[in-house]
Amino acid sequence: MKAIVNVYLKEGVLDPQGKAVHHALGSLGFDNVRDVRIGKQIVLELDASDPEAAKKEVEEMAETLLANTVIEEYTVEIVE
Amino acid sequence: MKTLNVSILQFPGTNCEYDTVYAFRRLGHETTLVWHKEESLPEESDLVVVPGGFSYGDYLRAGSIARFSPVMKAVQAYAAEGGKVLGICNGFQILTEAHLLPGALKRNQNLHFISRIQSLKVVDTDNDFLRFCQKDEILRIPIAHADGNYFVDDETLDDMERNGQILLRYCDENGDPTVVNGSVRQIAGICNREKNVFGLMPHPERAMESILGSEDGARMLEGFASA
Numbered sequence: 001m002k003a004i005v006n007v008y009l010k011e012g013v014l015d016p017q018g019k020a021v022h023h024a025l026g027s028l029g030f031d032n033v034r035d036v037r038i039g040k041q042i043v044l045e046l047d048a049s050d051p052e053a054a055k056k057e058v059e060e061m062a063e064t065l066l067a068n069t070v071i072e073e074y075t076v077e078i079v080e
Numbered sequence: 081m082k083t084l085n086v087s088i089l090q091f092p093g094t095n096c097e098y099d100t101v102y103a104f105r106r107l108g109h110e111t112t113l114v115w116h117k118e119e120s121l122p123e124e125s126d127l128v129v130v131p132g133g134f135s136y137g138d139y140l141r142a143g144s145i146a147r148f149s150p151v152m153k154a155v156q157a158y159a160a161e162g163g164k165v166l167g168i169c170n171g172f173q174i175l176t177e178a179h180l181l182p183g184a185l186k187r188n189q190n191l192h193f194i195s196r197i198q199s200l201k202v203v204d205t206d207n208d209f210l211r212f213c214q215k216d217e218i219l220r221i222p223i224a225h226a227d228g229n230y231f232v233d234d235e236t237l238d239d240m241e242r243n244g245q246i247l248l249r250y251c252d253e254n255g256d257p258t259v260v261n262g263s264v265r266q267i268a269g270i271c272n273r274e275k276n277v278f279g280l281m282p283h284p285e286r287a288m289e290s291i292l293g294s295e296d297g298a299r300m301l302e303g304f305a306s307a
Contacts, residue, residue: 016186016262068184
């Protein structure tokens with residue numbers, strides 16, 4: 001079983017990398033971009049059989065280590 | 081002035097520990113390097129310093145992995161009993177990740193690694209760290225970081241201002257606030273509510289001799305010895 005964790009800066013926390021990329025896209029002529037957020041994706045290979053229990057455990061990992069919830073939010077997706 | 085036993089932590093990737101040893105020895109104190117796998121701190125530690133560097137290569141987030149090292153459990157317990165802890169640069173990042181200090185440090189606003197001597201304004205001196213500095217005094221201290229963009233939510237920030245937890249702000253040579261890395265309210269250094277845990281991005285241990293550009297750091301670090 002695989003878990004995909006996406007971590008982003010929270011709404012309202014300025015994302016300097018997203019801002020720079022947004023600016024670069026604009027200067028390349030891509031004018032239709034309203035906002036850019038840059039995050040990271042963490043892919044975990046799990047030894048688990050119950051997707052629900054696995055999701056819970058990965059959420060705990062995210063709260064403890066994978067994300068810093070002072071500035072970041074995360075999503076967890078379990079894929080077979 | 082009291083002679084302090086200063087315990088200086090060492091993680092894989094720490095690179096300012098020997099500068100920190102030099103700085104405190106120069107002030108006449110005893111220092112002990114403490115490897116991150118140690119589960120306890122030397123007895124009679126008067127001050128624990130988490131020095132600068134790139135612990136664990138800054139992987140995931142600066143300080144995020146170091147904060148789970150065995151020695152950090154001992155530091156948590158030490159701080160909870162009122163022991164004094166100072167985090168410099170990566171040490172500041174580690175202390176925020178460990179929730180010993182509020183807030184977090186993000187990538188610099190301009191995305192650059194900034195390395196230069198920086199003017200700082202002293203905001204509060206009612207603490208063991210900056211007791212020998214003057215309020216509104218301008219210090220010149222080196223900075224060298226990519227992730228020094230301090231963030232904390234507005235409510236906590238207002239609370240910190242009221243409690244005298246804001247220690248230093250970035251400024252220009254005239255003392256006017258200046259944006260260096262994007263930190264909220266130009267914050268360069270803070271302490272916890274109990275005023276026993278301190279963190280700052282600038283490097284006082286690199287400003288110990290005028291021949292090297294500034295000795296303002298000595299005055300900062302000396303504060304701990306009179307407490």
